[in-house]
Amino acid sequence: MESVVALFPDPAQARQALSALQARGFERERLGFALADVVAENDIAQATGVSPEAGAPGGSGTVIKGTLYGTVIGILVMLPVWGLLLAIPETRIYSNGALMAMLLVTIGTAGMGLLFGALAGSDHGDHVKLLRRMGVPAAQAERFGQGIKNGQTLVIARDPDGSRADEALSIMRRSGAVRLEDVQGGGKLQSERDGQNGH
Numbered sequence: 001m002e003s004v005v006a007l008f009p010d011p012a013q014a015r016q017a018l019s020a021l022q023a024r025g026f027e028r029e030r031l032g033f034a035l036a037d038v039v040a041e042n043d044i045a046q047a048t049g050v051s052p053e054a055g056a057p058g059g060s061g062t063v064i065k066g067t068l069y070g071t072v073i074g075i076l077v078m079l080p081v082w083g084l085l086l087a088i089p090e091t092r093i094y095s096n097g098a099l100m101a102m103l104l105v106t107i108g109t110a111g112m113g114l115l116f117g118a119l120a121g122s123d124h125g126d127h128v129k130l131l132r133r134m135g136v137p138a139a140q141a142e143r144f145g146q147g148i149k150n151g152q153t154l155v156i157a158r159d160p161d162g163s164r165a166d167e168a169l170s171i172m173r174r175s176g177a178v179r180l181e182d183v184q185g186g187g188k189l190q191s192e193r194d195g196q197n198g199h
Contacts (some may be wrong), residue, residue, distance in 0.1 A: 006177035014153035017175035070113020074106030
C-alpha cells in the first residue's frame with residue numbers, strides 16, 4: 001500500500017482536499033488527517049466523515065525518559081542543600097540526614113517521572129512514529145510532525161495498489177498542500193509521496 005502525505009497551512013484547505021479526494025472515489029476509510037487544534041479536528045471530521053489519525057503510542061522510551069528526568073531533577077534539587085550542609089562546619093552533623101533526604105527525594109521524583117512517562121507512553125499522539133511505520137523516511141516524518149506542532153494539518157491518502165497515488169498527490173496540491181522543506185522555518189510546505197520528493 002502506498003500512502004500520499006501532505007501538509008496544509010489551513011484546516012479549511014485540508015477539509016477541501018479530503019472532500020475532493022472522496023469526490024474522485026477515494027474511500028473515506030483510506031483517508032486520514034491530523035492537527036493539533038481539537039476544535040478544527042472535530043469540524044473536519046464532521047464535515048467530511050473522515051476519522052482523525054491517532055498517532056502511535058510513545059511506548060517504553062517515554063517511561064525511561066520520564067524516569068531519568070525525574071532522577072536528575074531529584075539530584076539537582078537536593079545536591080546543593082547537601083553540599084551547603086557539608087560546607088558549613090556547624091551543620092555538618094546534619095549532612096547524613098540531608099544525604100538520606102536527597103536519596104528519598106530522588107527516588108520520589110524518579111517514581112513520578114516513571115508514572116508520567118507511562119501515562120505519556122500510552123498516549124496516541126506520536127504522528128512521527130505513525131508516519132515512520134507507513135514508510136516515510138525519518139527526516140520527512142520529523143518535518144511532518146513539526147508541521148503539525150506549528151499548526152498545519154496533515155492529510156493522508158492510502159492507495160492499496162499504488163495506481164492512484166499520483167492522482168491523490170495532484171488533488172492535494174490543487175487544494176493547497178505546501179512545501180515540506182520549509183516546515184521548520186514556518187514557511188510554505190509541499191506535499192510528499194511516501195518517502196519520495198513530490199517534484
